Each structure stands twice: as structure tokens, then as C-alpha cells.
Amino acid sequence: MQQIEAKAPESAGAKLVALILRVALAVAIPLIAFWVLYQGFLFLRDSDAPKAVIVLVAIIWGVGGVAALYWIFNWLVEQLPGDWTARLQPFVFVGPAMAILIWYLTLPVYRTFWLSLFDRDGFPVGFSVFKPWTWITGIQSPSFVGFANYTNLFTERLLQEALRNNLMWIVFGSTLSVVTGLLVATLADRSKSERVSKTLIFLPMAISFVGAGVIWNFMYEVKPPGEAQIGVFNAIVVALGGSPHPWDKWVAIAPWNNLFLILIVIWLQTGFSMVLFSAALKGIPQELMEAGRVDGASELRIFFNIMLPYIRPTVITVWTTIVIFTLKIFDVVWVMTGGQFGTHVIATQFYRQSFTARNSGIGSAIAIVLLLTVVPVLAYNLRQLREGQEGF
Amino acid sequence: MKRQKWSGIIFVNGFLLLIVILWSIPTLGLLVSSFRVPFDIQTSGWWTVFPHREWQTVAVIENPRETLGVDPDTVMEIEGVFGTFEEFREGVASGDLQVTWIGNKRIGRVEVQEEVWTVNWDFTLQNYQTVIFGRDTEIQNPDGSSQTIPGQDMQQAFLNSLAVSIPSTVIPILIAAFAAYAFAWMKFPGRRWFFIMVVALLVVPLQIALVPILSDYNALGINGEFLSVWLAHTGFGLALATYLLYNYMSTLPRETLESAFIDGASHFTVFTKLVLPLSVPALASFAIFQFLWVWNDYLVALVFLGVDPSKKVLTQRLADLTGTFGNAWHLLTAGAFVTMILPMIVFIVLQRYFVRGLMAGSVKG
Numbered sequence: 001m002q003q004i005e006a007k008a009p010e011s012a013g014a015k016l017v018a019l020i021l022r023v024a025l026a027v028a029i030p031l032i033a034f035w036v037l038y039q040g041f042l043f044l045r046d047s048d049a050p051k052a053v054i055v056l057v058a059i060i061w062g063v064g065g066v067a068a069l070y071w072i073f074n075w076l077v078e079q080l081p082g083d084w085t086a087r088l089q090p091f092v093f094v095g096p097a098m099a100i101l102i103w104y105l106t107l108p109v110y111r112t113f114w115l116s117l118f119d120r121d122g123f124p125v126g127f128s129v130f131k132p133w134t135w136i137t138g139i140q141s142p143s144f145v146g147f148a149n150y151t152n153l154f155t156e157r158l159l160q161e162a163l164r165n166n167l168m169w170i171v172f173g174s175t176l177s178v179v180t181g182l183l184v185a186t187l188a189d190r191s192k193s194e195r196v197s198k199t200l201i202f203l204p205m206a207i208s209f210v211g212a213g214v215i216w217n218f219m220y221e222v223k224p225p226g227e228a229q230i231g232v233f234n235a236i237v238v239a240l241g242g243s244p245h246p247w248d249k250w251v252a253i254a255p256w257n258n259l260f261l262i263l264i265v266i267w268l269q270t271g272f273s274m275v276l277f278s279a280a281l282k283g284i285p286q287e288l289m290e291a292g293r294v295d296g297a298s299e300l301r302i303f304f305n306i307m308l309p310y311i312r313p314t315v316i317t318v319w320t321t322i323v324i325f326t327l328k329i330f331d332v333v334w335v336m337t338g339g340q341f342g343t344h345v346i347a348t349q350f351y352r353q354s355f356t357a358r359n360s361g362i363g364s365a366i367a368i369v370l371l372l373t374v375v376p377v378l379a380y381n382l383r384q385l386r387e388g389q390e391g392f
Numbered sequence: 393m394k395r396q397k398w399s400g401i402i403f404v405n406g407f408l409l410l411i412v413i414l415w416s417i418p419t420l421g422l423l424v425s426s427f428r429v430p431f432d433i434q435t436s437g438w439w440t441v442f443p444h445r446e447w448q449t450v451a452v453i454e455n456p457r458e459t460l461g462v463d464p465d466t467v468m469e470i471e472g473v474f475g476t477f478e479e480f481r482e483g484v485a486s487g488d489l490q491v492t493w494i495g496n497k498r499i500g501r502v503e504v505q506e507e508v509w510t511v512n513w514d515f516t517l518q519n520y521q522t523v524i525f526g527r528d529t530e531i532q533n534p535d536g537s538s539q540t541i542p543g544q545d546m547q548q549a550f551l552n553s554l555a556v557s558i559p560s561t562v563i564p565i566l567i568a569a570f571a572a573y574a575f576a577w578m579k580f581p582g583r584r585w586f587f588i589m590v591v592a593l594l595v596v597p598l599q600i601a602l603v604p605i606l607s608d609y610n611a612l613g614i615n616g617e618f619l620s621v622w623l624a625h626t627g628f629g630l631a632l633a634t635y636l637l638y639n640y641m642s643t644l645p646r647e648t649l650e651s652a653f654i655d656g657a658s659h660f661t662v663f664t665k666l667v668l669p670l671s672v673p674a675l676a677s678f679a680i681f682q683f684l685w686v687w688n689d690y691l692v693a694l695v696f697l698g699v700d701p702s703k704k705v706l707t708q709r710l711a712d713l714t715g716t717f718g719n720a721w722h723l724l725t726a727g728a729f730v731t732m733i734l735p736m737i738v739f740i741v742l743q744r745y746f747v748r749g750l751m752a753g754s755v756k757g
């Protein structure tokens with residue numbers, strides 16, 4: 001399909017020009033797009049139009065502007081001689097996306113790592129990751145602390161509690177989400193009310209973590225003993241003869257009060273694992289199950305010996321996804337307890353250090369630790385890519 | 393054999409029903425409470441809107457020593473219920489009746505209560521008016537005092553959420569669609585390495601980028617503006633969007649595209665006229681995924697939109713409410729429901745597409 005393939009070998013000069021133009025395209029389109037958006041935003045900021053109008057104009061301006069830019073640059077490239085069009089056109093298509101990804105995620109990895117080597121004052125004046133000679137001068141500045149932030153993280157209580165809690169999140173949160181999801185998927189598969197039940201269990205996925213925080217704060221609401229309990233949990237506990245407690249904020253049972261936060265995420269995530277398992281279960285050939293039944297195997301044995309091995313890849317995918325997710329858990333904890341009562345996790349400590357305590361050194365070190373925790377999954381994905389994807 | 397099957401069906405459906413009920417209770421409680429009068433929310437559980445038995449006073453007998461002629465120092469019979477004074481002080485129940493002696497032996501009174509079926513159906517829309525249109529409300533506390541709670545202008549936050557979510561959904565799709573097409577149908581140097589980068593960035597936590605990007609935004613002077621959030625969501629959503637759309641576009645029938653190229657169509661024409669229309673299911677899946685993600689996002693808005701109250705999105709407003717009026721449940725329940733209504737509608741109507749996107753992209757970083 002590519003007309004490009006039959007092209008004359010390029011000279012070194014042409015190669016260099018092509019490289020420069022390609023990079024220029026990749027950078028120019030997002031830059032001009034940014035400028036266009038910025039002008040629109042300046043215009044909107046200074047106007048007194050009603051909010052709804054501003055929103056509408058912003059949407060049309062922003063989206064239309066970006067689309068128009070692609071059209072214009074493609075048109076420009078198509079005016080060039082044929083072989084130059086072939087050399088440059090792919091970069092009109094792919095360049096902006098790559099430039100944005102590099103600015104927003106690739107470079108920040110390095111920038112955050114460098115930031116983590118300095119104390120709360122950050123970089124000295126004139127320091128730049130892009131100017132290697134400033135690295136030497138930067139190291140001499142008093143704000144350069146090397147790996148001290150990292151040793152502080154692991155020796156002080158700061159991150160230990162967060163790491164312990166994240167471990168609890170992984171062990172209980174992801175495992176229970178997977179187990180309940182699998183349970184519901186298996187049950188729903190055999191029920192006539194499959195659609196309705198699945199929708200109702202899936203529905204929490206549409207709810208924000210902040211919203212879920214409010215919902216569950218209300219579930220855990222505690223009133224003084226003697227008054228009517230308005231939270232479901234304490235109402236049940238009191239009805240059974242117990243005394244009311246502020247479950248997730250109950251320091252006396254720390255660290256087990258984390259389980260009441262984890263419960264929220266199980267409630268939210270079960271729908272996700274259920275949907276993926278449901279699709280996987282439907283893919284099991286009926287003959288396989290029938291063969292088991294004919295041999296007289298019980299439903300339980302069929303589940304463990306036929307179904308579970310068959311959907312093993314899905315179990316791994318779902319489990320890793322939820323593990324990554326629970327590693328980054330932030331909103332729920334931040335809204336429910338703010339990290340108090342022994343409930344801090346890595347992401348809440350990151351936020352607190354970076355934006356509340358304004359210690360970008362420690363904050364960045366935490367972000368790097370967070371990144372390191374997902375590296376195994378990253379490596380696994382890349383290996384899958386090398387083995388599975390054709391053409392790469 | 394037949395009986396075993398029936399018991400199996402009952403077990404499966406019963407267990408499923410139990411889980412569904414457990415899963416619905418939290419949301420149901422929120423929804424029901426948001427329509428209740430503030431005083432009721434504070435003094436009785438939301439489940440009292442369902443029929444339940446409650447003690448209601450049917451008679452009060454003043455000065456029972458004389459009117460009933462009973463002797464508090466012995467076992468007494470009041471309204472057919474027997475007990476000593478101490479027992480009556482605690483309340484004695486017999487059948488549907490409960491008799492309680494209030495006060496001391498000489499000049500107390502006796503309350504006769506009957507257990508009756510009842511519902512607490514004092515519903516109101518006032519909570520929603522308060523959070524949406526910002527009407528101040530005066531609520532009565534259980535202890536009798538009253539306090540005024542300022543109204544919350546969530547209408548504005550709703551518009552802000554729309555202003556943030558729609559461009560943050562459409563812009564990354566547009567950019568990613570072009571890139572996905574290039575990966576699937578064009579040959580260019582660096583193609584392999586760029587794609588490896590896309591796959592690697594799928595799981596990179598966005599926390600890594602917040603501090604550097606914030607300092608860039610400060611330098612550009614766009615901190616706290618919608619523009620900054622659009623771009624941030626574009627940057628953070630782009631890897632997944634490119635990956636998903638590539639997976640879909642690369643499976644489009646090769647012959648269809650080749651015949652278009654033979655007819656002399658350019659890549660741009662093939663992309664806009666052929667590949668984009670054919671990819672609508674994948675585009676829709678990602679659009680719903682990204683829209684729900686952005687609408688429900690709290691962290692990115694918190695970092696880049698900051699503290700300007702006129703720019704805050706719904707999740708920020710709701711989190712603020714939780715912080716300031718943690719016990720004003722009439723505000724919180726209605727407010728939470730306002731933030732949930734749109735994603736729930738989108739979700740229920742377009743569930744099929746959302747599920748498809750979820751299955752294709754269960755790797756988001």
C-alpha cells in the first residue's frame with residue numbers, strides 16, 4: 001500500500017535536511033496549536049460573555065483550531081516534490097503526538113529524577129537538564145543533596161507507612177476485586193438476569209472517587225452512642241449490640257482501618273474485573289464444559305479445573321491493571337481521611353510533599369519510587385510487544 | 393437431576409441478587425437521602441423511608457399513682473402490662489405495647505407506646521436547589537439550635553467540568569488518530585522506537601509529570617486556566633489513545649485501503665474519508681473512556697486549576713464541601729449526585745462502547 005517504498009537512495013545532505021524538517025514539523029504543529037489556543041484563551045478571558053457561551057466557543061475554537069492545523073500542514077507538505085512529501089508526511093501525522101508525549105511524560109521522567117537529587121529549594125539558578133555543563137556547577141550548589149532524599153524516604157517513617165499501606169491495598173484491594181469480579185461474572189453467566197445485574201454492579205465505575213468518598217463517608221457516618229445511627233455500618237453494628245465507631249478514621253485498629261478505604265475501591269473496581277472476566281468466560285468453548293459435565297465433574301471442579309485455567313491470561317491482565325491502579329490510589333484516601341489516622345499511601349504523600357509541604361525534592365523522590373514500582377509491568381508490556389505485534 | 397438443577401438456579405440467582413443489593417445500597421442511600429429534609433437526614437437512617445415498625449406514643453397518663461391507683465412499691469399492672477417501678481422506668485414491652493414510666497414515683501407520668509408500621513416520607517427538592525442555585529438554607533440541628541449554611545453554586549462548577557472535559561476528550565482523540573494512522577499505514581524512520589515509547593508510557597504514572605509540567609505552566613503563565621488542563625489531559629491520555637486506535641486501525645482490511653491508494657488518493661484523503669469513518673467504534677470507545685476519566689478526575693484539576701473558585705470543577709467543589717461541611721449531609725448527598733448524574737447517563741446509554749474500550753485498554757497508566 002505504501003507508494004513510498006520504491007524510492008531512490010537518499011544522499012547524506014538530503015537525509016540531514018529531512019531530519020531537520022521532520023523534527024521541525026513535529027515541534028511546529030503543537031507549538032502553533034498552543035499559540036492558537038492561547039490567543040483564543042486570552043480573548044475569552046477578557047470577555048464578559050456568559051459562561052455557557054465561553055465554554056461553547058472554547059470547544060469549537062480548541063478542537064477546530066487543532067484540526068485546521070493538521071489540514072494546513074498536510075496541504076503544505078503535499079505541495080512539495082513527491083519524494084519530499086513521502087519523507088515528511090508521516091511526521092505531520094505522527095510528529096505532534098510524539099512531541100506532546102515527549103514533553104508531557106518522557107522528559108518529566110528525567111526532570112523529576114534530577115529534581116529528586118536536590119533539596120526543597122530545587123535547582124540553583126541557571127541549572128538545566130538540557131545543558132550538561134550546568135550539571136557540574138549544580139552539584140556544587142548547597143541545594144544538591146544527591147540520594148539523601150531517597151535514604152530519608154526509607155529510613156524515616158514518612159514513606160514506610162505509605163509503603164505498608166500500599167502493600168495492603170495491593171494484597172487486599174486487588175485480590176478481592178479480582179475474586180469478587182470473577183464470582184459475579186460466573187454467577188451472572190448462569191443467570192437470566194445477567195444484563196441488569198451486571199449493569200448495577202458496573203455502575204459504580206461511572207462514579208468519581210470524590211463522589212464515592214462522599215457515598216462511603218455517609219455509609220461510615222458515626223453518631224454518639226444513644227443517638228440514632230444514620231450510617232448503614234454503625235446502624236447494623238448497634239442493632240447487633242455493638243458500639244458505633246468511625247471505621248475508616250478509627251486509629252485504635254490501625255493499620256486495619258485501611259481496609260475500610262480498600263472496601264470502597266473494591267466496590268468501584270469489581271465491575272471492571274467482572275466485565276473482563278465475563279467476556280473471557282463467554283469465550284470458553286461449550287464442548288469443553290460439556291465434556292467435563294459428562295465425565296461427572298461437579299460445577300466447582302469444572303470451575304477450578306477447566307474455566308480458571310482457560311481464562312488465566314485475563315486473570316493476569318485484570319490483576320496487573322488493578323495493581324497498577326491501586327499503586328497510584330490518591331483521591332479516595334485524600335477525600336476520606338486526608339492521609340490521617342495512619343492511612344497515607346505513596347500518592348498522597350507525593351501530593352502532600354510536592355504541593356502542601358512544598359518540598360519538591362522529597363516529592364520527586366516519591367514520584368520516582370512510584371515509577372519504579374510499575375517498571376516490572378512496563379518491562380512485561382514491552383516484551384509482549386516484541387513477541388506479539390507484527391511489524392514491530 | 394431435575395431438582396438439583398432447580399436448587400442450582402435458586403442458589404445462583406439468590407447469591408447474585410444478594411451481591412447486587414449489597415452493591416446498590418451505598419448509591420441508593422445517597423440518592424434517597426438527597427431528597428430528604430435536612431433534619432430527617434440527621435436524626436433517622438435513610439432506610440426509614442421504607443415501611444418499618446416504629447414506637448409511637450398513643451396515650452399519656454399523668455400522675456398514674458392517683459389516676460390508675462397503682463402502688464409503685466409493688467408489682468403494678470398498667471394497660472395490661474405487669475412490672476415493678478424499676479422495670480417500668482426502663483420501659484416494659486408486651487406484644488405491640490410498650491409502657492414507660494417517666495419521672496419519679498410520686499408525680500411521674502406513664503407513656504403508652506404502640507409499635508406501628510410507618511414510613512418517613514418527608515421529601516423535598518430543597519437540597520438540590522441549595523447546591524445548584526446557591527440558595528442559603530437554614531437547617532435545624534437535632535439539639536434544637538439552627539444554623540445557616542451558605543448555598544453552593546454547583547451550576548457553575550458543572551459548566552466548568554463540561555468546559556474541561558469536552559476539549560480534553562476531543563483534542564487527544566484527534567491527535568492520536570493521526571498518529572495511529574501513521575503507525576498502522578505509513579513507513580517512516582523511527583517508527584519502531586516511537587511505538588515502543590507509546591507502549592512504555594502507557595503505565596507511567598502521571599504523578600511523575602506534575603511538578604515539571606507545573607513549572608512549565610508557571611513560566612508560560614497559563615497556570616490555573618482551562619487551557620492548562622486540556623493540554624495536561626491531552627498529554628496524559630495520548631499514549632492510551634494512540635495505542636487503542638492503532639490496534640483498531642491496523643486491523644482494517646488492507647485491500648480497501650490499497651485500492652484507494654491505486655485510485656490515486658493521498659494519505660490525508662484515505663485517513664479522513666476512509667479510515668476515520670471506519671474507526672468510529674474505536675473512537676467512540678476511547679471518547680467515552682476519556683470523558684469519564686476527565687470528568688471524574690480530581691488530581692489533575694487540583695494541581696493545574698488550583699484555587700480560583702470560579703474555575704473549579706465539580707470534583708473539586710464536592711471535595712471542598714466534604715472538607716468544610718463534612719456533616720451537612722443534605723448538601724453532600726445532593727452535591728454528590730449532581731456530580732454523578734452526567735457520567736451515569738453517558739455510562740448507561742453508551743455502556744456497550746465503554747465496555748469495549750475498557751477491554752481494549754485495560755493498561756492505562
